[in-house]
Amino acid sequence: MTAAPAVKVRHARRTYTADLAPVRALRGIDLDVGSGEFLAVTGPSGCGKSTLLNVIAGLDSLDEGTIEVDGQRVDGRDEDWLATFRRHHIGIVFQFFNLLDGVSALDNLVLPGVLGGMRRRAAESRARDLLDLLGLGDRAEQIPAVLSGGQRQRLAIARALVNEPTLLLADEPTGALDTAGGMEILELFRRLHAGGQTIVLVTHSPEVAAGAARQVLMRDGLIEADSASPAQASSSGADAEARDSEPVPADLAAGAV
Numbered sequence: 507m508t509a510a511p512a513v514k515v516r517h518a519r520r521t522y523t524a525d526l527a528p529v530r531a532l533r534g535i536d537l538d539v540g541s542g543e544f545l546a547v548t549g550p551s552g553c554g555k556s557t558l559l560n561v562i563a564g565l566d567s568l569d570e571g572t573i574e575v576d577g578q579r580v581d582g583r584d585e586d587w588l589a590t591f592r593r594h595h596i597g598i599v600f601q602f603f604n605l606l607d608g609v610s611a612l613d614n615l616v617l618p619g620v621l622g623g624m625r626r627r628a629a630e631s632r633a634r635d636l637l638d639l640l641g642l643g644d645r646a647e648q649i650p651a652v653l654s655g656g657q658r659q660r661l662a663i664a665r666a667l668v669n670e671p672t673l674l675l676a677d678e679p680t681g682a683l684d685t686a687g688g689m690e691i692l693e694l695f696r697r698l699h700a701g702g703q704t705i706v707l708v709t710h711s712p713e714v715a716a717g718a719a720r721q722v723l724m725r726d727g728l729i730e731a732d733s734a735s736p737a738q739a740s741s742s743g744a745d746a747e748a749r750d751s752e753p754v755p756a757d758l759a760a761g762a763v
């Protein structure tokens with residue numbers, strides 16, 4: 507991989523203190539995501555996918571290790587710094603859309619644009635372009651409640667893209683949709699990727715993960731397999747030279763280019 511890394515995670519550990527026993531959500535993650543990559547992080551429920559996404563976004567903190575996004579350290583920053591950084595570098599999409607219910611589709615996009623420093627007119631023009639791009643051009647004046655689940659998720663993706671973030675993060679974006687709606691969102695991510703967008707998508711669905719260009723499989727807070735470097739599978743990345751020796755599991759390889 508020659509592209510500059512958009513995300514660099516080193517020795518990331520995160521333990522939650524719970525009543526009974528501590529939960530080790532991340533147990534030492536190393537991960538590079540190149541600029542322009544479309545990466546799916548997959549694995550069973552509870553394996554640490556959301557925690558990984560949240561620490562990359564600076565929404566959660568690390569106990570040990572470092573995170574860089576666009577060459578800048580994200581770990582250990584205060585809320586103000588993170589809020590400003592996220593506005594211009596990171597777009598985030600969640601399972602349940604988190605749209606502003608009381609305002610139009612257009613204003614759901616214009617407001618974050620204005621918050622990001624655009625003039626209203628520029629934000630509006632950007633918003634209309636995005637609505638067109640995502641097939642919502644004729645929905646600009648409608649409120650989210652009258653849109654379908656798939657349309658709402660497309661609107662949430664448009665909102666995440668308003669300020670042209672280098673990195674698009676998505677946590678189970680197809681989780682609240684039926685199969686057809688989920689595939690439609692996946693297809694949209696593939697188009698955005700083709701246009702150069704860096705995407706990290708978290709999903710427990712192997713079908714959705716297979717649609718990404720690269721698959722990382724997590725288990726119990728560790729990376730168990732990475733389609734970009736099969737040798738990492740069982741050795742925690744210790745022996746990257748053994749690249750050709752271990753085949754990728756078929757379900758992981760399915761979506762690899």
Ligand SMILES: Nc1ncnc2c1ncn2[C@@H]1O[C@H](COP(=O)(O)OP(=O)(O)O)[C@@H](O)[C@H]1O
Nearest residue numbers: 522524529531550551552553554555556557558
């Ligand atoms: N805020 C929290 N407090 C305590 N435990 C948490 C918290 N967030 C996540 N966990 C635990 O950390 C583990 C990993 O969670 P998560 O990253 O949400 O997994 P996934 O997204 O793969 O389902 C789980 O055991 C979960 O219960």
Ligand SMILES: [Mg+2]
Nearest residue numbers: 555556557678
């Ligand atoms: Mg999760």
